[in-house]
Amino acid sequence: xxxxxxTLDADGxxxxxxxxxxxxxKTLIRQIAQHAHSEIIGMQPxxxxxxxxxxxxxxxxxxAKVQDEAGHGLYLYAAAETxxxxxxxxxxxLHSGKQKYSSIFxxxxxxxADIGAIGWLVDGAAIVNQVPLCRCSYGPYARxxxxxxxxxSFHQRQGFEIxxxxxxxxxxxxxxxxxxLDRWWWPSLMMFGPPDSASTHSEQSxxxxxxxxxxxxxxxxxxxxxxxxxxxxxxxxxxxxLSYDEESGRYRFSEPDYTELYDVVKGNGPCNxxxxxxxxxxxEDGAWVREAAAAYxxxxxxxxxxxx
Amino acid sequence: xxxxxxxxxxxxxRGLSHTHVGSLHAPDATMALRNARDVYTRRQEGxxxxxxxxxxxxxxxxxxxxxxxxxxxxxxxxxxxxYQVPEGVEHL
Amino acid sequence: MNDLFVYxxxxxxxxxxxAQRTAEWIAAAPQLEEDVAxxxxxxxxxxxxxxxxxxxxxxxxxxxxxxxLAYFRDERDFLNLQLCELPNGDFAHAMAxxxxxxxxxxxxxxxxxxxxxxxxxxxAGKAVKEVxxxxxxxxxxxxxxxxxTDESHRRMQAGLDALWPYTAELFESDDLVRRxxxxxxxxxxQDEWTRRVTAVIDESTCSRPESSYQHSGGRQGRHTEHLGYxxxxxxxxxxxxxxxxx
Numbered sequence: 001x002x003x004x005x006x007t008l009d010a011d012g013x014x015x016x017x018x019x020x021x022x023x024x025x026k027t028l029i030r031q032i033a034q035h036a037h038s039e040i041i042g043m044q045p046x047x048x049x050x051x052x053x054x055x056x057x058x059x060x061x062x063x064a065k066v067q068d069e070a071g072h073g074l075y076l077y078a079a080a081e082t083x084x085x086x087x088x089x090x091x092x093x094l095h096s097g098k099q100k101y102s103s104i105f106x107x108x109x110x111x112x113a114d115i116g117a118i119g120w121l122v123d124g125a126a127i128v129n130q131v132p133l134c135r136c137s138y139g140p141y142a143r144x145x146x147x148x149x150x151x152x153s154f155h156q157r158q159g160f161e162i163x164x165x166x167x168x169x170x171x172x173x174x175x176x177x178x179x180x181l182d183r184w185w186w187p188s189l190m191m192f193g194p195p196d197s198a199s200t201h202s203e204q205s206x207x208x209x210x211x212x213x214x215x216x217x218x219x220x221x222x223x224x225x226x227x228x229x230x231x232x233x234x235x236x237x238x239x240x241x242l243s244y245d246e247e248s249g250r251y252r253f254s255e256p257d258y259t260e261l262y263d264v265v266k267g268n269g270p271c272n273x274x275x276x277x278x279x280x281x282x283x284e285d286g287a288w289v290r291e292a293a294a295a296y297x298x299x300x301x302x303x304x305x306x307x308x
Numbered sequence: 309x310x311x312x313x314x315x316x317x318x319x320x321x322r323g324l325s326h327t328h329v330g331s332l333h334a335p336d337a338t339m340a341l342r343n344a345r346d347v348y349t350r351r352q353e354g355x356x357x358x359x360x361x362x363x364x365x366x367x368x369x370x371x372x373x374x375x376x377x378x379x380x381x382x383x384x385x386x387x388x389x390x391y392q393v394p395e396g397v398e399h400l
Numbered sequence: 401m402n403d404l405f406v407y408x409x410x411x412x413x414x415x416x417x418x419a420q421r422t423a424e425w426i427a428a429a430p431q432l433e434e435d436v437a438x439x440x441x442x443x444x445x446x447x448x449x450x451x452x453x454x455x456x457x458x459x460x461x462x463x464x465x466x467x468x469l470a471y472f473r474d475e476r477d478f479l480n481l482q483l484c485e486l487p488n489g490d491f492a493h494a495m496a497x498x499x500x501x502x503x504x505x506x507x508x509x510x511x512x513x514x515x516x517x518x519x520x521x522x523x524a525g526k527a528v529k530e531v532x533x534x535x536x537x538x539x540x541x542x543x544x545x546x547x548x549t550d551e552s553h554r555r556m557q558a559g560l561d562a563l564w565p566y567t568a569e570l571f572e573s574d575d576l577v578r579r580x581x582x583x584x585x586x587x588x589x590q591d592e593w594t595r596r597v598t599a600v601i602d603e604s605t606c607s608r609p610e611s612s613y614q615h616s617g618g619r620q621g622r623h624t625e626h627l628g629y630x631x632x633x634x635x636x637x638x639x640x641x642x643x644x645x646x
Contacts (some may be wrong), residue, residue, distance in 0.1 A: 282427065282430075289548055
């Protein structure tokens with residue numbers, strides 16, 4: 001275990017076969033798995049609008065984005081598996097509700113503008129969370145995050161571009177954009193988790209190099225980056241107390257209502273039931289397909305052997 | 309129902325050797341190679357893929373290059389530089 | 401309506417409607433690798449549709465864009481094959497459809513490679529590589545489902561059988577393809593298509609579907625009841641804000 005601490009102290013990377021504390025391994029499995037689950041559940045709110053995307057270019061871009069999310073899920077499950085768990089088991093934990101996914105995906109996408117808001121705000125917040133993880137102490141997770149982050153910047157730009165077009169369009173389109181911001185702003189701030197004062201696991205995760213910055217610090221970073229972008233769009237952030245502080249060069253903003261976050265995490269959000277049910281159905285409906293593939297592989301292997 | 313795990317190695321255009329890029333699940337080598345093409349080279353990130361189960365290595369054959377990889381070349385909306393972002397917008 | 405416009409629209413609508421159905425698998429596929437694979441296939445099909453519809457609009461002479469054609473035409477103006485608009489059904493149905501359709505596209509685009517129209521031969525040049533992958537993907541699954549478990553065999557047979565009555569339409573010849581010089585007469589593709597498709601079906605241990613009543617009418621804008629619902633979903637947002645840019 002000395003080499004573990006020495007590696008951390010030198011800001012090095014822990015690799016799969018290194019000795020590591022049981023708690024480090026357990027925390028990482030849970031964090032990486034929940035990150036992976038978030039990617040695949042996240043395919044649903046956006047996937048909802050592929051069939052109705054209002055131009056063929058937008059349809060293509062959205063398909064590519066949602067497909068990327070499946071890919072991210074795959075990279076992350078692969079990273080988790082280096083710690084000695086099986087993807088099938090992790091999926092079981094998701095399906096049974098024992099492991100969670102980001103609460104943001106329990107909100108509904110009600111209009112086309114929501115797709116823009118998700119790209120701009122949700123992917124924007126995810127990037128703020130994820131860029132520091134590229135320097136996470138666990139090698140496979142850090143490397144997966146580098147790949148994910150490269151692809152995420154495309155996601156955020158496409159969301160912003162959607163809203164920019166709406167905000168420079170018809171009155172109906174502008175109203176659609178403002179309405180989407182009104183509904184997605186607070187849930188996006190909640191993506192950074194509870195306030196530092198209420199966050200239980202943070203200290204240990206920071207000591208282990210799994211978490212690099214506090215929830216509140218990342219939340220402030222996100223607000224500072226995003227408010228000027230809202231100004232470019234000509235949209236109003238739905239926070240009456242939002243103001244720019246000349247001295248610090250940062251924004252002051254209202255704290256989100258965290259009771260909503262706790263409710264949604266507990267299972268009482270607008271779409272919790274639907275998201276999980278949709279995911280479980282896809283999995284169960286696909287069982288016969290996966291079984292067939294395995295059966296075929298077995299038959300082929302047997303034929304090869306008897307031919308040899 | 310456990311599908312075997314495969315490790316994936318991709319040789320990019322500029323490199324000389326295959327690099328490990330990650331892993332995936334597939335029932336057999338055929339599907340593993342095709343899944344790897346889909347998951348790890350969507351942005352035309354490589355010209356050759358190896359997939360390795362616990363014991364073996366399976367490599368894509370060079371004369372299938374066109375079929376596997378050319379189509380990914382022009383899906384330009386994947387690269388972040390493709391988007392029109394107004395001047396002066398930071399952090400995008 | 402000029403012949404080149406109509407011909408290009410047929411090919412473009414095939415690709416567009418196919419892309420719409422393929423995309424429905426995203427977030428619903430049997431495993432994540434398949435969400436990614438079908439996403440790729442859908443994007444290829446949509447890419448073909450966009451280029452073809454853009455070209456159709458330009459040869460029509462009215463300056464209709466790809467989006468004008470996709471979002472502002474009614475059911476009777478779409479010229480796609482009925483095979484493309486059918487609901488997905490289960491995964492075996494989807495792979496049967498892909499096998500039938502992509503094999504057809506592969507033969508069609510191989511012929512179009514040498515046609516005198518530069519745009520169409522350019523589309524073909526790119527598309528042949530894409531559809532070769534689609535055929536391969538469908539083939540791999542038809543083999544695995546046909547020769548997998550009893551249940552998958554049953555479902556694969558059901559898919560092949562259910563869609564067979566929509567395959568004759570792929571090869572219908574008409575006056576337009578006979579008089580338009582650059583057009584490929586699809587009837588010339590049927591023998592080779594049959595050879596390739598039945599080879600896959602045989603290897604999968606499924607039986608060749610029986611010849612039976614064959615549906616027709618897509619090329620004349622007479623569709624199944626499914627197209628109306630598909631278009632309602634596809635077109636709704638765009639039609640709600642006429643003239644808007646997205």
